[in-house]
Amino acid sequence: xxxxxxxxxxxxxxxxxxxxxxxxxxxxxxxxxxxxxxxxxxxxxxxxxxxxxxxxxxxxxxxxxxxxxxxxxxxxxxxxxxxxxxxxxxxxxxxxxxxxxxxxxxxxxxxxxxxxxxxxxxxxxxxxxxxxxxxxxxxxxxxxxxxxxxxxxxxxxxxxxxxxxxxxxxxxxxxxxxxxxxxxxxxxxxxxxxxxxxxxxxxxxxxxxxxxxxxxxxxxxxxxxxxxxxxxxxxxxxxxxxxxxxxxxxxxx
Amino acid sequence: xxxxxxxxxxxxxxxxxxxxxxxxxxxxxxxxxxxxxxxxxxxxxxxxxxxxxxxxxxxxxxxxxxxxxxxxxxxxxxxxxxxxxxxxxxxxxxxxxxxxxxxxxxxxxxxxxxxxxxxxxxxxxxxxxxxxxxxxxxxxxxxxxxxxxxxxxxxxxxxxxxxxxxxxxxxxxxxxxxxxxxxxxxxxxxxxxxxxxxxxxxxxxxxxxxxxxx
Numbered sequence: 367x368x369x370x371x372x373x374x375x376x377x378x379x380x381x382x383x384x385x386x387x388x389x390x391x392x393x394x395x396x397x398x399x400x401x402x403x404x405x406x407x408x409x410x411x412x413x414x415x416x417x418x419x420x421x422x423x424x425x426x427x428x429x430x431x432x433x434x435x436x437x438x439x440x441x442x443x444x445x446x447x448x449x450x451x452x453x454x455x456x457x458x459x460x461x462x463x464x465x466x467x468x469x470x471x472x473x474x475x476x477x478x479x480x481x482x483x484x485x486x487x488x489x490x491x492x493x494x495x496x497x498x499x500x501x502x503x504x505x506x507x508x509x510x511x512x513x514x515x516x517x518x519x520x521x522x523x524x525x526x527x528x529x530x531x532x533x534x535x536x537x538x539x540x541x542x543x544x545x546x547x548x549x550x551x552x553x554x555x556x557x558x559x560x561x562x563x564x565x566x567x568x569x570x571x572x573x574x575x576x577x578x579x580x581x582x583x584x585x586x587x588x589x590x591x592x593x594x595x596x597x598x599x600x601x602x603x604x605x606x607x608x609x610x611x612x613x614x615x616x617x618x619x
Numbered sequence: 620x621x622x623x624x625x626x627x628x629x630x631x632x633x634x635x636x637x638x639x640x641x642x643x644x645x646x647x648x649x650x651x652x653x654x655x656x657x658x659x660x661x662x663x664x665x666x667x668x669x670x671x672x673x674x675x676x677x678x679x680x681x682x683x684x685x686x687x688x689x690x691x692x693x694x695x696x697x698x699x700x701x702x703x704x705x706x707x708x709x710x711x712x713x714x715x716x717x718x719x720x721x722x723x724x725x726x727x728x729x730x731x732x733x734x735x736x737x738x739x740x741x742x743x744x745x746x747x748x749x750x751x752x753x754x755x756x757x758x759x760x761x762x763x764x765x766x767x768x769x770x771x772x773x774x775x776x777x778x779x780x781x782x783x784x785x786x787x788x789x790x791x792x793x794x795x796x797x798x799x800x801x802x803x804x805x806x807x808x809x810x811x812x813x814x815x816x817x818x819x820x821x822x823x824x825x826x827x828x829x830x831x832x833x
Contacts, residue, residue, distance in 0.1 A: 367747050367772075404820070409747055434639045440774060440818050460635050462818065485669050487743050487776045531743065562745050585746065615747045615772045617821070 369586035385542035418446025434460025481529030491530035510538035540568025552582035625660035640817035667702030671711030704811025725783035734796030766825025
């Protein structure tokens, strides 16, 4: 069953949205959007703190803690997690899974430590992928600004070996553009590893999503812009996906 | 009737989600870390995340094994969630063979990584899945006899699954990769769900609501 995961990029205390992870605009109160998406049948929520403000006032943990009072679906939280202790802070605040990008690139052992401490199901390896002029993709960090020199496919294979339980694959090229997912990227990742894959970045229409699922077979898809700007609602989106023959969770009447 | 509920706080995973969900259903939640606190429970929730043996070792370290069995024997409503359900069983086969609480006869074994056609199956089983249609009458007066029905979708995260020895103890199933996986067990006042009711939206809240009225 395909999981539909609204993505909430956060610059505490606000929900924000950018293009290619930059040019950020304030959308509103993250709590209001989280509850709205929960009630409309989101299968999970994904919170990403784009300024990694783990220790600032009004920080990510507070936002998650507040959400845990009203939202009863899994929450994946990431942005600025550097250690097992950081992860613990978010899990105690109500996160179910923790997404890590930068710190894992700098010290892949962290992936293993996370899996050993909290279980693999808790460790989501977050990858910001950007196309290389020579073909293939390179893993970036700091919201697509810094390049790691690592090939994305090599990196996700290594992440799987280190014990990641799930992969969040964000296309930096497509993110916020409404031009569709990077289907080749997602297909390359799902073929390379046996882990559940969440595809993120670029959904402009429901057909972008159905094309992605048909061609690349991710386990879950994430989207932000299309929901935040109310270009479609979740109920309508799921109805269209079902019409297209995809298996999605429906809310009971 | 009171709505008191005690969550066993033994260091396994995150209690907050379970607590919040029970509070959302107007439960009066207390946390129990000592044998005495566990013995005082009107209703008991045993969560669990991580490896079977690790959870059992934590409970043993806090001297909670006997108090848990006493509460179950006394007839108080007892709900195990995820690995908290698995350790209700006799024995777990994760990283060796380990004794469970033995409240329900049966084993906990790995989910096979091949589907019925020999294809690869992703394990852990993560995500929403539908409960199978129950045998007629099986859910009557159980925690599933409320808002839940065959086809209701609930949230799973697990690599191991229970195999109750007695088919009467197998309360619900789900299908994954063409195979039936135990989704819930029940024997009198002791119930376990492999899925996470606290993360299963309205369907899960219905179950918890019923537990508080049980």
